[in-house]
Amino acid sequence: MGELTPIRCIRVKTNVDISSVRINGIKYYSQDLENRLFLPERNSLLVDTWLQYVKDKKTVVFCASVRHAEEIAGLFRMNGVSCAAVSGTQISGERERILQEYEHGNTNVLCACDLLNEGWDSPKTEVLFMARPTLSKTLYLQQLGRGMRKCEGKEFLMVFDFIDNANLFNMPLSIHRILNLKDYRPGELVLAPQGKFKLDRDLLAKGEKPSVYLDFPVEVSDYELIDLFNWQEQVKDMISQLEFVRMVDVQTETIERYIREGRVKADLEVPVGDSRSFKYFKEETVRQYAAEYGWELITAANMKDKFMEMVDAMDMAFSYKPVLLKAMFEHVDENGRVRIEHLVDYFINFYMERKGRGLPVEKKSSIFCREDYSRKEVERNIFANPFKRFEDMRFMKRSRELEFVEFNRNVFRKLTKEDIQWIREHCDCKLEEYYGRVSK
Numbered sequence: 001m002g003e004l005t006p007i008r009c010i011r012v013k014t015n016v017d018i019s020s021v022r023i024n025g026i027k028y029y030s031q032d033l034e035n036r037l038f039l040p041e042r043n044s045l046l047v048d049t050w051l052q053y054v055k056d057k058k059t060v061v062f063c064a065s066v067r068h069a070e071e072i073a074g075l076f077r078m079n080g081v082s083c084a085a086v087s088g089t090q091i092s093g094e095r096e097r098i099l100q101e102y103e104h105g106n107t108n109v110l111c112a113c114d115l116l117n118e119g120w121d122s123p124k125t126e127v128l129f130m131a132r133p134t135l136s137k138t139l140y141l142q143q144l145g146r147g148m149r150k151c152e153g154k155e156f157l158m159v160f161d162f163i164d165n166a167n168l169f170n171m172p173l174s175i176h177r178i179l180n181l182k183d184y185r186p187g188e189l190v191l192a193p194q195g196k197f198k199l200d201r202d203l204l205a206k207g208e209k210p211s212v213y214l215d216f217p218v219e220v221s222d223y224e225l226i227d228l229f230n231w232q233e234q235v236k237d238m239i240s241q242l243e244f245v246r247m248v249d250v251q252t253e254t255i256e257r258y259i260r261e262g263r264v265k266a267d268l269e270v271p272v273g274d275s276r277s278f279k280y281f282k283e284e285t286v287r288q289y290a291a292e293y294g295w296e297l298i299t300a301a302n303m304k305d306k307f308m309e310m311v312d313a314m315d316m317a318f319s320y321k322p323v324l325l326k327a328m329f330e331h332v333d334e335n336g337r338v339r340i341e342h343l344v345d346y347f348i349n350f351y352m353e354r355k356g357r358g359l360p361v362e363k364k365s366s367i368f369c370r371e372d373y374s375r376k377e378v379e380r381n382i383f384a385n386p387f388k389r390f391e392d393m394r395f396m397k398r399s400r401e402l403e404f405v406e407f408n409r410n411v412f413r414k415l416t417k418e419d420i421q422w423i424r425e426h427c428d429c430k431l432e433e434y435y436g437r438v439s440k
Contacts, residue, residue, distance in 0.1 A: 006192035123151035133172035322427035336412035
């Protein structure tokens with residue numbers, strides 16, 4: 001649309017190996033990453049690249065941490081470059097002074113951690129150094145946007161992607177991976193109106209170098225095919241181990257045991273540390289294992305029946321499950337939701353009442369046998385023990401509004417008044433049975 005500055009890109013490969021850096025979801029473990037990036041050779045490469053390619057151009061260097069930003073800024077200054085580090089640890093007045101000096105003064109390079117990812121625009125920024133490896137598409141795009149504002153005399157934004165050695169599963173994002181571009185030539189346009197792409201390609205087809213390339217010591221013949229494998233894209237239509245559990249009428253521990261024994265094998269396994277991994281399955285794989293081991297699939301059509309079967313069987317190491325169900329039906333609204341504070345109140349009142357009547361409260365290991373438990377401990381107890389079983393089977397969930405829990409609508413909307421009355425009475429029977437055992 002012409003609203004933002006076109007982007008060109010140069011990839012700079014480092015000798016740093018981050019393949020052993022652990023990941024958690026879409027983030028690297030920060031301590032692992034910082035330890036790997038604090039290498040003089042990599043820091044010097046950043047400064048040398050700036051001095052050789054883009055000297056005197058306004059540049060933002062995105063770093064892995066505040067400490068990393070300060071170290072890089074110090075190295076720039078040692079090489080005679082007017083550079084400052086900016087971070088959230090600075091007082092607001094000092095931070096604003098640094099940003100103003102960069103935008104309107106003599107500072108040419110800003111080294112930043114997360115502070116400038118959003119909410120800050122710098123039209124005069126012509127260059128971005130992506131020196132902080134990230135697996136987050138949102139974070140990368142936020143950083144990219146800091147340099148895309150238009151400014152008089154600014155024909156394009158040059159992005160330097162610093163590419164560290166990694167494995168397939170912890171490969172950081174780059175602009176080519178984000179835009180799904182396999183072909184790479186140094187300095188080539190990667191995001192621009194189609195007309196600008198055509199001008200560049202016509203020159204390359206003639207064996208000529210686009211004039212803008214002359215600012216950079218790279219050859220038109222330099223060409224690389226990029227491996228765009230991205231495990232997050234690969235698994236977006238697959239089923240996680242947690243979702244596997246929620247699709248079949250068996251417990252988490254059963255699936256985990258079958259995986260350990262090699263009886264269930266994932267279609268894709270993503271290592272996230274020395275001994276942990278994320279496991280993903282194709283839907284047909286889940287169905288095959290369900291048929292092989294006689295596990296019934298839980299669907300919208302049979303979910304209410306499965307819920308009733310679970311309530312009927314209700315294995316109990318503690319009294320918590322029937323208390324949770326009684327609390328839910330005591331306070332549930334027309335949408336199947338219950339406020340967490342009401343659950344906590346119900347649990348506290350239930351066990352205090354038993355204690356006041358001289359009845360067995362719970363096993364000695366239960367928090368409800370203590371005098372000094374807090375509401376937060378009660379909440380943690382609810383979500384760690386009774387709630388998790390119902391959540392594993394998708395019968396309940398904690399809603400996005402964290403103060404609520406709610407029934408799965410495929411369960412709640414099918415429950416009749418008679419069903420709810422039976423559940424309440426069944427919970428009373430299970431509690432009577434349980435306390436009969438505990439008091440012996």
